[in-house]
Amino acid sequence: MKNTAQLYRMHTDEHICPYGLRSKDLLERKGFEVQDYKLTSREETDKFKEKHDVKTTPQAFIDDKQIGGYDDLREYFDMGPAGQTGTTYTPVLAIFAVAFLMSLATSFAYTAEFNLIKVVELFVAYSMTILAIQKLRDLYTFSNSFITYDLLAMRNIRYAYIYPFAEAFAGIGMLAAISGYIVGPVSLFIGTVGAISVFKAVYIDKRDLKCACVGGDSNVPLGFVSLTENVFMIGAGAWMLYLALWVS
Template identity: 45%
Template sequence: MSKDARDCADVTADPVTAANGKTAVLYRMALPSHLCPAGQKARWLLERHGYEVDDRLFRERSEVDAFKKSHDVPTTPQAWIEGERVGGYDDLRQKLTNYDPDATTYKPVIYLFAVAAATALILSIGFLGAVTWQTLGWFISVSMILLGMQKLRDIESFTTMFLNYDLLAENG
């Protein structure tokens, strides 16, 4: 079980010497008005991979700013494992899970089509009592709705992409 979070970050203790074996040192924000989600995810990831977390919380903004300046880091959380600084949450995730943010993954699209297929089957069996050709129509319809919703996640990017395919906008 990990150590309880401290009332405030111990910036005087050297994280390099404290981060040995299966103990990781994690500095993260827990301000009265903001609990850092990346810090929470970093702690969960460390615990999931069997590390005892020496959790050092910043309770005031001035502590965060002083820490970032003294360690020359742009952000918190910051983690140390086996005597060396790993970095923030993204760096920690890459180290512990071999996650590659630039790798192409088709999992979201596969999940989207799986949900569309399940929805079409449920609609078909619910309304018609059997799987018919209408199931394929519902699958396509639900897929188009879900794909359209994906575009709403980043409208700016979608409109820019759309303009790249608009021949009239190119000549304008």
């Protein structure tokens, strides 16, 4: 026979509480039969909170004992905090992983055999483009983070607004096979300035900063990943110039 839990959560025409749904799912995964009580109006919700002297919903009860909200339930079941906490490389690793799979998929779709050079070109181009999108989502927030360590952006804040567009231009330019004379210098310039800036901030000044590589609101630490992004751009710029000068 399943244990029984009572859950009170807000569920109105205007708002369905996501933590209420998460609490219900967690209780069910833990083997409880959930008596799901929906608070269908703001007034009903306020009355419930006043009656039980709580500030938020959902509220779960097990064995007639009030456990609390979703975070309290996780603690009750000896689970860690929900979501990402603290510094993490997950956003950037996710971007690189998807960019790599996209490069493999594109390469296999348009070439009869595996071409390592083409896969690397596509990987760098996709990575740069996706990273640029992350910055372009909120230029103001990105620039606030970027100007704290980029040497050129510190002197001229407008550069912080230009940078994501330049990165997107370089990535898309590689995908479109635009002349290396045009795309190469852009990628080489922003990559070199970025690499020097990150190296100085992290390895010389020993500053503990968040990276703006995936937008200004990330918890990705400034360091190896940021340097890798800039090395990608330097390599891409040099490669495009090489192709324009000696291969074309």
